[in-house]
Amino acid sequence: MSDLPFTLDQLRILKAIAAEGSFKRAADSLYVSQPAVSLQVQNLERQLDVPLFDRGGRRAQLTEAGHLLLRYGDRILSLCEETCRALEDLQNLQGGTLIVGASQTTGTYLLPRMIGLFRHRYPEVAVQLHVHSTRRTAWSVSNGQVDLAIIGGEVPPELQESLNITPYAEDELALILSPSHALARHGTIQKEDLYKLQFITLDSQSTIRKVIEQVLTRSGIETRRIKVEMELNSIEAIKNAVQSGLGAAFVSISAIEKELQMGILRRIRIEDVVVNRTLSVIVNPTRYRSKAAHAFMEEILPQFSLYKNQVMGKTEGEKASAASDSASPNVEGQNLTSLDEGKPVSVETN
Numbered sequence: 001m002s003d004l005p006f007t008l009d010q011l012r013i014l015k016a017i018a019a020e021g022s023f024k025r026a027a028d029s030l031y032v033s034q035p036a037v038s039l040q041v042q043n044l045e046r047q048l049d050v051p052l053f054d055r056g057g058r059r060a061q062l063t064e065a066g067h068l069l070l071r072y073g074d075r076i077l078s079l080c081e082e083t084c085r086a087l088e089d090l091q092n093l094q095g096g097t098l099i100v101g102a103s104q105t106t107g108t109y110l111l112p113r114m115i116g117l118f119r120h121r122y123p124e125v126a127v128q129l130h131v132h133s134t135r136r137t138a139w140s141v142s143n144g145q146v147d148l149a150i151i152g153g154e155v156p157p158e159l160q161e162s163l164n165i166t167p168y169a170e171d172e173l174a175l176i177l178s179p180s181h182a183l184a185r186h187g188t189i190q191k192e193d194l195y196k197l198q199f200i201t202l203d204s205q206s207t208i209r210k211v212i213e214q215v216l217t218r219s220g221i222e223t224r225r226i227k228v229e230m231e232l233n234s235i236e237a238i239k240n241a242v243q244s245g246l247g248a249a250f251v252s253i254s255a256i257e258k259e260l261q262m263g264i265l266r267r268i269r270i271e272d273v274v275v276n277r278t279l280s281v282i283v284n285p286t287r288y289r290s291k292a293a294h295a296f297m298e299e300i301l302p303q304f305s306l307y308k309n310q311v312m313g314k315t316e317g318e319k320a321s322a323a324s325d326s327a328s329p330n331v332e333g334q335n336l337t338s339l340d341e342g343k344p345v346s347v348e349t350n
Helices: 008-020 023-030 034-048 064-091 104-121 134-142 191-196 207-218 235-243 257-262 291-305 316-327
Strands: 097-102 126-131 148-151 164-177 198-201 227-231 249-252 266-270 276-283 345-348
Touching: 008 023, 008 034, 008 064, 023 034, 064 291, 097 104, 097 134, 097 291, 104 126, 104 148, 104 235, 104 249, 104 291, 134 148, 134 276, 148 291, 164 207, 164 235, 191 266, 198 235, 198 249, 207 249, 207 276, 235 249, 276 291
Parallel strands: 097 126, 097 148, 126 345, 198 227
Antiparallel strands: 148 276, 164 249, 164 266, 164 276
């Protein structure tokens, strides 16, 4: 593209002359000399190859070409000023867009709370939440389609060297049963009891299922002896199936808070076994990180990783208190254990 035949300074001079009616007063208003103004106008007319002023009278009058350039020049200068304001607003978190990626469970149960807190603090910043598989989310970070992401599985090997992967929190994958199940009256069961249960799971390729199988195997449990009653494609479907008495399941503790508080699901502990997965924050270090992304990572993420109140494992009074706190808009946290203790929101899931 060839260079433009005018500069912003020349447009400002043209606008000042039109407003003041003389080259001298325009020069005074711009704090420059009159010869400097005259020289810029001569250069502009030569570059455009049209006269911009009728110099026959006492007052500087725009020609037809001058009026045309002034009309477009006003719009150009206005857009430039708007751009500067928008950039300044971005730095002050008074505008812009934050795009956050997340894997399925994290994006469904954890990120909406984080985004709610962020929007409360910075209402002028629009937020987009892109919820996809762990693999697709990692690629979105790599390609610069999202500013940052929180995932619950491993980043694809081919991306591990190019992304910054920071362990963020431990998310417990709790064993749940219907309250009517025979084992539900036990607070804790033995490893061998797992073989008596019919399990409802996500498909065998899901990140959560792989994590569960790995942890159980490390704990000495023979996963081949675990009976899978059915495979479903969502955590909500699994919760409903368990609630209906169709089997047992391992789900993120963040996904069942309300059900535990309402007593429609029962969490069961396993002797000497804790099934956790690591949540990680991933960013692309080669991409520009906006002020909004910095604020989200530095102000919002710590609020949630440091909130350790667990709904289960408390007295009844503590549970009631936790339920009350969970319903309060002042709670800025999530049932996670920290690894380091020291405009409209849009959601994309396709």
